[in-house]
Amino acid sequence: MAPAKSLTTLVIDPGAYTLKAGFAPSDPTTPPNPTDCHVIPNCIARGRDKRVYIGSQLEKCTDFGEMAFRRPVEKGYIVNWEAERAIWERELLGERAGLKCDPHTTHLILAEPSNSPAALQTNNDQIIFEEFEFASYHRALSPQLAAWNDIPSLFTPTSTSTAASDPTTTTEMDTTPDVSTPQPNLSSLPAEILLLIDTSHSSTTITPLLRGQPIHSSVRRLPLGGKHLSAYLAELISLRHISLIDEPHLVSQIKHDVSFVSGSAAAFAANLDASWHFSRKTGKGKGEGIVVDYVLPDYERLHRGFTRPHDGSHAARMAKLGLGSGTQTTDPSATGAATVEKENAAEDVITLTNERFSPAELLFNPPDIGLQALGIPALVFAVLDTLPRSLWPGLLANIVVVGGNSLIPGLVERVESEVRMLAPAEMAVRVARPLRPDIAVWEGGARFAQAQVKGKVGVSREEYLEHGALWTARRMRELGREMGGKGAGAE
Amino acid sequence: MPHIEELPTSSKAAAPGWSYVVDTGYDPSKLAINPSNRKRVRIATSGLSGTDLTLRQQTAIQRHLAELDKDNHKDVQIPVPKGSDGGKKQTTNVKRILQSGKDFAYYVEEEEALLAQKGGASSSAVESADTPRAASKPAKTQASRRKSALANSSAASTPAPSTPADSTGPSIPLPANAKGPAGGQQPVAIKPSPLAPAPTQRITEEEIEALLSAPPLTYNAARSPAPPPFGPPQRVFCEICGYWGRAKCMKCGARICSVTCKDTHEESRCLKF
Numbered sequence: 001m002a003p004a005k006s007l008t009t010l011v012i013d014p015g016a017y018t019l020k021a022g023f024a025p026s027d028p029t030t031p032p033n034p035t036d037c038h039v040i041p042n043c044i045a046r047g048r049d050k051r052v053y054i055g056s057q058l059e060k061c062t063d064f065g066e067m068a069f070r071r072p073v074e075k076g077y078i079v080n081w082e083a084e085r086a087i088w089e090r091e092l093l094g095e096r097a098g099l100k101c102d103p104h105t106t107h108l109i110l111a112e113p114s115n116s117p118a119a120l121q122t123n124n125d126q127i128i129f130e131e132f133e134f135a136s137y138h139r140a141l142s143p144q145l146a147a148w149n150d151i152p153s154l155f156t157p158t159s160t161s162t163a164a165s166d167p168t169t170t171t172e173m174d175t176t177p178d179v180s181t182p183q184p185n186l187s188s189l190p191a192e193i194l195l196l197i198d199t200s201h202s203s204t205t206i207t208p209l210l211r212g213q214p215i216h217s218s219v220r221r222l223p224l225g226g227k228h229l230s231a232y233l234a235e236l237i238s239l240r241h242i243s244l245i246d247e248p249h250l251v252s253q254i255k256h257d258v259s260f261v262s263g264s265a266a267a268f269a270a271n272l273d274a275s276w277h278f279s280r281k282t283g284k285g286k287g288e289g290i291v292v293d294y295v296l297p298d299y300e301r302l303h304r305g306f307t308r309p310h311d312g313s314h315a316a317r318m319a320k321l322g323l324g325s326g327t328q329t330t331d332p333s334a335t336g337a338a339t340v341e342k343e344n345a346a347e348d349v350i351t352l353t354n355e356r357f358s359p360a361e362l363l364f365n366p367p368d369i370g371l372q373a374l375g376i377p378a379l380v381f382a383v384l385d386t387l388p389r390s391l392w393p394g395l396l397a398n399i400v401v402v403g404g405n406s407l408i409p410g411l412v413e414r415v416e417s418e419v420r421m422l423a424p425a426e427m428a429v430r431v432a433r434p435l436r437p438d439i440a441v442w443e444g445g446a447r448f449a450q451a452q453v454k455g456k457v458g459v460s461r462e463e464y465l466e467h468g469a470l471w472t473a474r475r476m477r478e479l480g481r482e483m484g485g486k487g488a489g490a491e
Numbered sequence: 492m493p494h495i496e497e498l499p500t501s502s503k504a505a506a507p508g509w510s511y512v513v514d515t516g517y518d519p520s521k522l523a524i525n526p527s528n529r530k531r532v533r534i535a536t537s538g539l540s541g542t543d544l545t546l547r548q549q550t551a552i553q554r555h556l557a558e559l560d561k562d563n564h565k566d567v568q569i570p571v572p573k574g575s576d577g578g579k580k581q582t583t584n585v586k587r588i589l590q591s592g593k594d595f596a597y598y599v600e601e602e603e604a605l606l607a608q609k610g611g612a613s614s615s616a617v618e619s620a621d622t623p624r625a626a627s628k629p630a631k632t633q634a635s636r637r638k639s640a641l642a643n644s645s646a647a648s649t650p651a652p653s654t655p656a657d658s659t660g661p662s663i664p665l666p667a668n669a670k671g672p673a674g675g676q677q678p679v680a681i682k683p684s685p686l687a688p689a690p691t692q693r694i695t696e697e698e699i700e701a702l703l704s705a706p707p708l709t710y711n712a713a714r715s716p717a718p719p720p721f722g723p724p725q726r727v728f729c730e731i732c733g734y735w736g737r738a739k740c741m742k743c744g745a746r747i748c749s750v751t752c753k754d755t756h757e758e759s760r761c762l763k764f
Contacts, residue, residue: 068563070569074595077598083571085589115710117709117710119601126582126584131581210703215702216705219708223714227559227562248564355733358733366715367726369559371552373715374716374718390693469584
């Protein structure tokens with residue numbers, strides 16, 4: 001039934017923005033190394049010179065001007081296999097690929113988000129077995145894989161200084177239900193109880209997990225993610241400064257460089273006040289620490305934009321030189337016989353004020369753009385409301401934020417303080433973030449693969465060919481139940 | 492509303508795109524869509540209270556959200572580069588999947604339609620999140636899914652092997668079903684703990700089992716619910732600079748913060764879209 005042990009295990013987390021792929025360590029005692037995880041842009045891009053880039057080819061690209069992207073993963077689900085196959089073949093499989101994976105001797109763990117339409121799951125199974133011909137395959141829910149990370153060590157104070165991969169910092173959780181049986185090594189088991197907030201490119205999903213298994217009926221999703229924040233930022237900049245609406249790559253770089261989350265709703269109001277143009281003009285608020293200048297790349301001399309402290313006299317100097325701020329450098333006099341100063345000054349600078357914190361605020365207040373949905377803290381309690389109250393203390397004390405958006409400074413602190421405000425006073429609230437929240441699902445998957453001492457958990461190609469796609473889909477659901485704390489690889 | 496049903500007669504002209512419309516008289520929302528006097532748009536809709544949105548505003552919001560959801564601002568078609576196919580023979584399934592240009596919305600709708608056909612399970616999926624009472628309904632769909640799976644695989648050459656976990660699958664929600672509210676009180680009666688407040692009461696093994704075996708919701712059912720109507724009022728921002736939208740434009744009702752922004756608004760945006 002179980003496939004042979006000699007197979008290598010490949011873990012893939014196909015995100016909408018980046019694909020996380022890498023082999024799990026063959027040695028079961030060493031924790032997975034983040035450098036083993038290849039983070040590959042999961043897209044096919046086309047520049048203004050009509051050159052097409054696939055996946056990691058983008059890293060060699062120097063001109064991102066007017067780049068258009070085709071992303072085969074929609075809302076976190078692999079929808080367009082035509083494009084996704086091209087990326088996999090280029091990056092993972094075959095001789096020339098970066099990962100040099102031979103599917104015939106590989107066990108694949110593929111992460112998928114919750115609430116997937118069944119047709120898409122079947123598509124995945126069919127492509128994996130019939131097109132790529134992997135020897136064995138396990139389609140697992142990504143929150144379930146993330147639960148295999150060393151969650152307790154995230155909450156110990158030392159974990160911030162030392163690596164989270166240190167297995168000796170494992171501590172017993174206090175508020176878990178009384179179900180634990182004595183185990184020699186806790187890190188070889190998924191977290192007992194966990195509330196996972198996955199804030200990714202296309203949405204933010206909150207999943208409560210018990211004994212490493214998701215409580216499916218309580219999973220809730222806020223349809224806002226990094227994509228929406230970037231698009232909103234592009235809109236704001238285009239309205240106020242230069243049109244960047246066709247520069248999604250540049251805008252997401254700006255977002256990475258400058259954005260932050262206000263500490264609370266009151267802090268948001270204070271930031272808004274401080275950075276308002278009128279209060280800056282009248283000297284009531286200087287917007288110090290908030291207002292920055294961002295130098296846009298021209299992809300000729302400057303290939304990557306950067307921030308610098310706001311210089312109020314910049315616009316005046318530009319006007320003196322006859323260069324209106326915010327115009328493109330198409331003026332022939334600027335490129336022709338121009339002075340050195342003019343040459344240096346011919347850079348596009350935009351001044352960012354509330355653009356730094358307004359986009360990220362949407363995750364906490366979706367009605368700000370008219371989206372009638374609860375923000376992250378309120379959604380945590382919408383999830384808890386569907387669960388018995390006896391589970392609340394355990395879940396509230398074990399909140400973990402993963403996904404790329406959690407790298408925005410201040411987001412984890414804001415989640416913690418707002419959940420604290422809404423939570424009953426007698427319950428402890430702890431919110432943590434892994435060191436690498438973007439690859440947390442991959443790391444968890446690699447740990448899960450290591451924990452399979454009794455053989456690989458999954459469906460082998462022979463079983464698929466014997467029983468068909470519907471049987472495989474059902475078997476995958478059962479595997480989800482078996483993945484729980486009862487011990488991996490129990491077959 | 493009167494129920495009007497079209498009887499199949501041959502004399503009716505089957506023109507495409509016509510329908511019966513109930514005439515309810517004066518409709519302010521229609522006026523908002525097609526204003527006769529552009530300067531009076533805001534006055535015409537002033538009968539609405541502050542929190543109500545006109546149809547026009549709602550469409551604008553929906554369009555805005557759809558814009559934010561796009562990967563590229565413009566519609567672009569990027570074909571997958573040729574090559575590296577190796578001339579491998581593809582199976583029918585693979586061909587079908589690779590050539591289907593369907594988007595995610597299609598799959599969600601298909602799933603909803605499929606579940607609706609099986610007995611309205613998609614609408615009950617939301618209820619099952621809140622009440623254990625509805626647990627029997629998803630169990631039914633699971634059973635019917637299994638039936639169809641069996642029927643399909645028996646059509647194939649080999650019979651599907653029955654796995655032990657599956658046969659117990661549908662029966663797992665039943666303990667929660669039978670226990671109901673009484674089940675929740677039972678552990679308190681057994682273990683009266685004067686020190687422990689109500690929230691720390693123990694959860695029973697059956698309850699955990701019922702929670703863990705509940706089927707997943709559909710994609711749409713798992714969406715974040717709308718904020719409660721009695722919550723804090725919606726924050727409004729200046730359309731131009733993003734500061735608080737403390738004032739409204741007299742002509743179109745857009746939010747602005749200061750005279751500077753009002754001038755910009757009138758130059759570039761007021762009644763332009």
